[in-house]
Amino acid sequence: MSDTPLVEMRDMSIAFGGNHAVDNVSVDLFSGEVVALLGHNGAGKSTLIKILSGAYRRDAGEIYVDGELTHIDNPRDAKRYGIETIYQTLALADNVDAAANLFLGRELRTKWGTLDDVAMEAACREVMGRLNPNFQRFKDPVAALSGGQRQSVAIARAIHFNARILIMDEPTAALGPQETEQVADLIKKLKAEGIGIFLISHDIHDVFDLADRMSVMKNGRLVGTARTVDVTEDEVLGMIILGKCPPGAIPGPGALSEAA
Amino acid sequence: MTDHTASAPVSGAREITPGPIGRFLEATEIDTRMLGMIGALAVIWIGFHIASGGVFLTPRNLWNLSVQTASIAVMSTGMVLVIVTRNIDLSVGSVLGVIGMLMGVFQAEFLPGLIGFDHGATWLLALAFGILVGAAIGALHGYVIAYLGVPAFIVTLGGLLVWRGAAWWVTSGRTVAPMDSTFRLIGGGTEGSIGAAASWGVGLVTCAAIIVMLVNGRRQRRRFKFPLRPLWAEGVLGSIGCGFVLAAIWIANSYPWPKRIAARYAEAQGIEAPPEGLFISHGLAIPVLIAIAVGVVMTFIATRTRFGRYVFAIGGNPEAADLAGVNTKRVKMMIFMLMGVLCAIASAISTARLNAATNAQGTLDELFTIAAAVIGGTSLSGGVGTIAGAMLGALVMQSLQSGMVLMGLDTPLQTIVVGAVLVLAVWLDIVYRRKTA
Ligand SMILES: Nc1ncnc2c1ncn2[C@@H]1O[C@H](COP(=O)(O)OP(=O)(O)OP(=O)(O)O)[C@@H](O)[C@H]1O
Numbered sequence: 206m207s208d209t210p211l212v213e214m215r216d217m218s219i220a221f222g223g224n225h226a227v228d229n230v231s232v233d234l235f236s237g238e239v240v241a242l243l244g245h246n247g248a249g250k251s252t253l254i255k256i257l258s259g260a261y262r263r264d265a266g267e268i269y270v271d272g273e274l275t276h277i278d279n280p281r282d283a284k285r286y287g288i289e290t291i292y293q294t295l296a297l298a299d300n301v302d303a304a305a306n307l308f309l310g311r312e313l314r315t316k317w318g319t320l321d322d323v324a325m326e327a328a329c330r331e332v333m334g335r336l337n338p339n340f341q342r343f344k345d346p347v348a349a350l351s352g353g354q355r356q357s358v359a360i361a362r363a364i365h366f367n368a369r370i371l372i373m374d375e376p377t378a379a380l381g382p383q384e385t386e387q388v389a390d391l392i393k394k395l396k397a398e399g400i401g402i403f404l405i406s407h408d409i410h411d412v413f414d415l416a417d418r419m420s421v422m423k424n425g426r427l428v429g430t431a432r433t434v435d436v437t438e439d440e441v442l443g444m445i446i447l448g449k450c451p452p453g454a455i456p457g458p459g460a461l462s463e464a465a
Numbered sequence: 466m467t468d469h470t471a472s473a474p475v476s477g478a479r480e481i482t483p484g485p486i487g488r489f490l491e492a493t494e495i496d497t498r499m500l501g502m503i504g505a506l507a508v509i510w511i512g513f514h515i516a517s518g519g520v521f522l523t524p525r526n527l528w529n530l531s532v533q534t535a536s537i538a539v540m541s542t543g544m545v546l547v548i549v550t551r552n553i554d555l556s557v558g559s560v561l562g563v564i565g566m567l568m569g570v571f572q573a574e575f576l577p578g579l580i581g582f583d584h585g586a587t588w589l590l591a592l593a594f595g596i597l598v599g600a601a602i603g604a605l606h607g608y609v610i611a612y613l614g615v616p617a618f619i620v621t622l623g624g625l626l627v628w629r630g631a632a633w634w635v636t637s638g639r640t641v642a643p644m645d646s647t648f649r650l651i652g653g654g655t656e657g658s659i660g661a662a663a664s665w666g667v668g669l670v671t672c673a674a675i676i677v678m679l680v681n682g683r684r685q686r687r688r689f690k691f692p693l694r695p696l697w698a699e700g701v702l703g704s705i706g707c708g709f710v711l712a713a714i715w716i717a718n719s720y721p722w723p724k725r726i727a728a729r730y731a732e733a734q735g736i737e738a739p740p741e742g743l744f745i746s747h748g749l750a751i752p753v754l755i756a757i758a759v760g761v762v763m764t765f766i767a768t769r770t771r772f773g774r775y776v777f778a779i780g781g782n783p784e785a786a787d788l789a790g791v792n793t794k795r796v797k798m799m800i801f802m803l804m805g806v807l808c809a810i811a812s813a814i815s816t817a818r819l820n821a822a823t824n825a826q827g828t829l830d831e832l833f834t835i836a837a838a839v840i841g842g843t844s845l846s847g848g849v850g851t852i853a854g855a856m857l858g859a860l861v862m863q864s865l866q867s868g869m870v871l872m873g874l875d876t877p878l879q880t881i882v883v884g885a886v887l888v889l890a891v892w893l894d895i896v897y898r899r900k901t902a
């Protein structure tokens with residue numbers, strides 16, 4: 206692992222009206238590393254990663270990729286830096302099929318410039334076969350799929366295009382135990398390939414199983430960042446619920462001050 | 466669609482093994498919704514035929530119907546894309562009007578001073594000018610909608626008023642006539658038809674295209690080892706398609722030129738006319754060919770290009786399209802530009818048919834265009850619609866209109882019926898979707 210982070214988000218802030226959804230948060234991620242983002246509902250996790258994926262424009266702060274300042278103003282910019290995202294809402298176009306969603310914005314084309322639907326369906330069958338072997342509904346619009354099947358499509362889309370930086374916002378929320386296990390294996394495999402992963406999850410066991418480090422947010426502010434080996438599950442719960450930063454973690458601006 | 470079979474199967478077993486009709490539909494992958502529309506059209510046609518005492522289903526009437534449908538059909542193809550992306554365009558009738566006036570003045574008053582009267586290139590220059598104006602108007606609408614964020618309903622409602630006013634402004638209300646003699650062919654009529662031989666030619670080429678498409682589709686699916694349709698189903702599809710095409714051509718060719726014009730033509734060509742008069746076929750009308758060409762091109766754009774894929778994705782989930790990296794603003798602007806171009810083509814057809822440009826031209830066309838798209842299965846909640854459906858919808862609307870004229874119904878009654886049918890059709894569609902969802 207080199208010492209320049211793959212991604213560094215420095216002093217990010219964004220407000221919706223008077224609501225400071227993300228307030229002065231800094232996180233970083235090295236290649237081949239899984240960093241978990243934790244926090245209760247509404248803590249600002251999704252908002253933070255949506256800035257990185259180009260969905261939201263930040264009010265303040267800088268994003269560095271490979272140590273270089275970036276200009277991420279929309280999702281296309283983010284993709285150019287190899288940032289792929291599985292959104293909490295999945296962000297699928299419900300009226301078109303799995304292959305069309307997989308390749309949305311990056312369609313395969315024939316030599317005449319027309320859509321190569323057959324090739325896209327073939328590629329889709331291949332990825333989905335690896336990810337969710339039971340998946341067979343390639344002709345149906347994704348609106349007709351189950352929650353887990355839809356989630357598989359969203360995951361397939363994020364991993365199919367050689368991401369360097371992968372953002373997974375609660376990727377297993379709708380999956381059954383077997384598929385969840387498959388996603389865990391997938392994360393380990395991608396990590397071994399040197400991909401950096403931001404993982405948002407409410408499942409603390411999963412996080413301890415998969416993450417190298419974790420950053421905890423509360424009310425839009427960073428409570429602290431810790432290496433998984435330096436903290437216990439109870440200490441992390443304390444960070445999430447109370448905002449109390451344990452000795453093994455580096456406190457952020459949102460940590461409960463010791464003096465109080 | 467009910468599929469009661471003659472053999473009266475035991476209920477319960479019916480759900481597991483579909484009856485012959487169900488199996489047939491499954492194997493051929495025919496869209497049952499489209500089938501329903503063709504059925505509705507058949508009912509309307511046969512109904513009017515009986516009610517009008519046998520004058521509806523005649524070559525002459527059907528030929529006229531095809532010409533009258535062309536202009537709305539052209540615009541309805543663009544309206545599909547507009548509505549699919551959850552927008553609306555209320556301005557198409559007014560845009561048609563102002564472009565008609567501009568093309569009229571351009572060819573009847575501006576060009577003659579420049580290149581002389583009845584110059585061979587006049588029609589082309591006038592058409593190109595109209596298309597440019599249409600694209601510019603559409604781009605303006607699209608820009609305000611996509612980039613400034615004003616809802617399409619408001620922008621095009623404004624456009625409805627602005628462009629109708631502008632149409633008057635071009636000549637202060639004066640009607641412009643006549644049009645260039647070649648330009649007039651765009652509107653159809655005796656001369657604006659391609660005759661029997663060329664029509665058969667078009668028919669054969671179309672049949673060949675249908676067969677090539679089926680064969681090619683099959684080869685593609687085999688290449689990637691996807692499930693194939695049974696061979697008999699391919700055969701049935703091909704025969705139905707070719708049968709429809711050839712029947713339409715046969716009908717168009719059965720409509721002869723009026724006796725007087727045919728006699729004059731015979732005299733001019735020095736042909737010996739038989740005593741019962743010369744039988745010269747109209748064949749397909751040029752505006753109909755234009756509408757069909759537009760339909761083919763628009764279907765290609767909607768289903769085979771990136772742009773078309775984005776249009777549908779935006780309709781299904783605008784946010785998802787954005788997050789996937791689609792430049793949704795640019796796509797929206799392009800849709801409205803395309804709509805403007807189609808208005809120009811429709812305007813050329815209707816101006817040429819009237820052989821005049823008037824400032825009232827195209828009034829209420831927006832409603833017929835929207836109705837055609839919606840009757841044709843375009844969902845107002847976005848994401849769903851086909852070009853072919855909208856064109857069929859235009860034919861349904863025009864059939865109603867023409868049928869009522871043929872029966873001598875008063876104009877106010879006609880509008881009442883058309884309005885009621887629109888609501889009924891959309892309600893049926895909602896019921897259908899609920900059943901099949
Ligand atoms: N587009 C938006 N407009 C207005 N407020 C927003 C918007 N997006 C998020 N917020 C607000 O920002 C805050 C943080 O929301 P966010 O979705 O980031 O939380 P989260 O940590 O992802 O929660 P969860 O665990 O429930 O997914 C919330 O108060 C939310 O209401």
Ligand SMILES: [Mg+2]
Nearest residue numbers: 250251252293
């Ligand atoms: Mg969230």
